[in-house]
Amino acid sequence: MTIKLRIESEKLVKSSEEKGRRPVGEQVQLSVFDTVTYNTFFPIIFTFRAPSVCNRAIELGLRLALAEYPEWAGRMAPGGVATILLNDGGVRLVEAACDAPLSFAVPRVPTPDLLHLHGARAYGGAAEQDDDRPLLHVQLTRFSCGGLAVGLTASHIVADGCAACSFWITWGRAARGLAVPPRAVLGRGIFPVRSPPRVEFEHRGVEYSATPPAPATATAVQWEGVIDDIVLEKVHFPVEFLRKLRAEASFPDLQRPHSTFETLVAHLWRTVTKARGVEEEVETHLRISVNGRRRMNPPVPDEYLGNLVLWAFPAATAGELLRRPLHHAAALIREAVARVDDRYFRSFIDFSEQMKAAPPGERSTPTAEMENRVLSPHLEVDSWLRFPFYDVDFGSGGPDLFTPTWSPYEGFLVLLPSAAGDCGVDVLVPLLRERMPIFKEICYTLEAN
Template sequence: MEVHVQRSTILAPHAHPLKEVPLTIFDLFASNINIAVLFAFTAPTPSNTEIIEGLSKTLVHFPLLTSQLDYSRLRRRPCLVVGGKGGGALVVEATVDADLSDFLPLEPSADFHLLHPPTEETHHLFQVQLNRFKCGGLVVATITHHRVADGQSMSTFFVAWGETIRGTPITSLPVYDQSWIKPRSPPKCEFQHWDLEFVRVPPYRNGSTSNQKDEDPSKITNILLRYSSEFITTKLKPKTKGKYTTFETVLAHLWRKITMARGLDDRRHTMIRVTVNGRPRMRPPVPNEFVGNLVLNAYPESNVKLLLQGGVERAAKIIHDAIRRIDESYFQSIIDFGAMHGEDDLVPVYDTDGDVLSPNLEVDSWLRFRFQEVDFGGGGKLCAFLPDLGAFRGFGHLRPGFGAGWGFKCCCRVV
C-alpha cells in the first residue's frame, strides 16, 4: 500500500476561557496510550474541506479533544488544560494509489499503520488522517488519547461529527457535569483497589518490572473472528439456556477456546479483565453522553480444569457474577479511594502488564457503542470499522459486525 501525505493542518483550540480540568480517578485508571480506529466509507463522500470544517465545528462542543495533558508536579493531580496556547487537533490529508475494494473487508494488517497519523505526535490528544483512495473511497483514521475519553465518549463524538458534516443538529450533545464524582464524608473504601486498579509504586525500575512480560511484536498477530447471529442464537445461547447476555455468552465460549489453545496446566488459574461501563450503574445513572472516562474492570477467574470441564454455561455464570459485583457501591468506593490517595503517584495496573497477558485475557465489549451509526453523508456508506489493537497477546474486544446478519466480530491476539 502506497500512501502519499499531501498536507497537515492543526485545528487550533477554539476561544474557550483558560481552564484546568483535573483528571478524575477514572481518567487516571485509563491506559496512558493512544487508541487508533479506522472508518471506511464507500464513494461518494464529502470533500476533505467539508469534513475538516465539520470537524472544526464539532470540536467546539468537545473542547477536551483539543486540550493538553499536563503532568506537572506543581499540581496536586494531572490535568487537562483547555483554552491555553498549543494543543489543537492534528489533521493529515493523504491519498492512496489503490481501490478501497482491494482491502475490503478490512482485516488486521500492519499496512494500516500507514493510514494513521504519526503516533509520536503525542502533543495532540486527537489526530485524524483522511485517506482518499483512487476509487473515491475514504478511510478516516483517528488516534485519541485514552486519558481524555473512553469508547462510549468517542462513539458519541464520531456520530456528532457526521451529523455536523451533513448539516443536521447534533442529537446527543456531550455532557461534562462531574458533580456525581463526589466522595462521601468521610471517604470510605469498601473494596480493595490496590493491585486491582492501581499499584503502589511506579512499575518501571531500570526500564523493566518484575512482572512485566514482553515479546517480539512481530511474533504477535491480530486475527479477526466472525460470529454470525445464527451461530450465537442456535449454537451458543442454548448452551446457557438463554440466561446470559450475548457478550457473556460469546466471551465464555472464547475464554474456554483460548484456554484450550494455550494448553495450560489443569492446576493453573486463568482470569479475564472485563471492562464495565459505570454510566448505567451509578445512582442516578450518568447519561451515555458523558464525555470522559467512566470504566472499571471485573475479574472473572477460574481454575483451568474447572473452566474446561464446566462448559459454556458455567463459564458464562462466572463472567456474569463478576460483572454484577462491579455495581454502584464499587464505583463509589473508588471515587472515595481517589479522594484518599489523590496526592499519591497512582499507577494503573495496565502499566505493569507488558504485552503478554497469558494465562489471562482482557476482553472489552463495544457492542453498545454507536460507531456503526457514523454517517459522513455525501451518498457513501460506512462499510467497515476496525480498531488497531496494538501488540498485546491475549487482548481482544467484541463489536457489531458489518454485512448480512449483523453478527459479531472478535478481534484478539493469537495465543
C-alpha cells in the same frame, strides 16, 4: 502488501469561531476514572465507499464540534498535572492520497499496513510525555476509487470508547449541516467523595497494584521478538452459532438466560485457554471493561466526555474452566460483572481520593497498563457491541467498515458488531503464532474440553 501514500497537507484544526471559544486558559481536572485508565492513544479506522463527502465538509464539521467539545483541541498540562488545558491548541489533520483502490489498500482484518492510515507522527501506542502533543489526530486518505478512510488516533485519557463514539457522531452531524446538540455534562467533577468516605471493597490488586511501583525493566527492544510472534485473526460468529451457544449455556432452573455477551466470552475464555495449553492448576482470569454510565445512581449520560470504566475479574483454574460446562464460565462472568455496581464505583472513588492524599511511598500505580505484550494465561475483553460506530455519518452514509487498527497484544480481545451487518459478532483475537491454528480449529465447537 505495502501501501504507498502521498501526504498532501498537514495542519492544526481549531474550533469554529462561529460558535465562540471557551476562554483560553480554562482547565479540566481529570477524574479518578481518567487517571486509572490506560495512558495510551487508541487508533481506529472508518472506511467509506464512493461517493464520499469532501474533506472540506469533514474539516468544517470538526471545527464546529470542537467548539462544543474543546477538550479534544486542548493539551495535557505540563509536569504530569492531571489536567487538560483548554487552549485550543488544535487537532492534527493530515490529508493523504493513495493510487490504489480502497478494497485493495485496506485489509478487513487489522494488519500493520493499517498504521499508514494514521500517519507516522500520530500512532505511537503509549502516550508520550509531550506537553504540545495533540490529543486527537485525524488522517483523511483518499483512494483511486473515490473511497475514503478516516484514521483517528485519540487519547484514552480524554475519553473512553462510549464518549469518543458520541463525539464522532456529533462531528458527523456537524459535517452534514445539522445542529450540534449542547453538552449534557460539561465538567468531570461529578463524582464527589462521600462524607465520610466508605471504602467497602478491595481496590489494591484490582484497579491499583498491590505494591508501590517498581522500576521498569522491559524495553521496546526486549518486546521486539515477541511482537513479531503475535498474529491476529478476526473471527466471525454468526447469529445461528450464537443461538446455539446460548442454548448450550441454558438449563431449566436458570431464571434469566445468559446473554450473548456472557456466553460468547465464556466460550472464548475456554477455547483460548485450551489453545494456549494452560496447565490445569494455573489460574486464569478475565479483565472485562464495565461501563459505569448505567450502573451509577443517578445514571450518567452517554455523552459524558471522559472515562467511566472499571473492570470485572472472573477467575478460575484452567482445569475448572475446561472440565465444567459452558454455563459455569458464563455464570462466573455474570457474577463478576454484577458486582461492579453503584456501590463498587462509589467505593472506588473514595479509595482513589485517599490514594491521592497518601505519601508518595504508599501510593500504587494503576493496573491498566500497556507494557505487557503477552497476557497469557489471562485475557482482557473489550466489548464495543453497544457503541453505534456504524451511525457515524459525515454526509455520504455510514461506514462500510469500522475497525481498531493493528495492536499486537496477545490475549487482548475486542468484540465488534459484525461488519457484514448480519447481527453476528466479530472478535479480534491476537495470539502467539504457534497457538492460533489450535484456536481456529476449535473456536466453532460448542465444547472446549
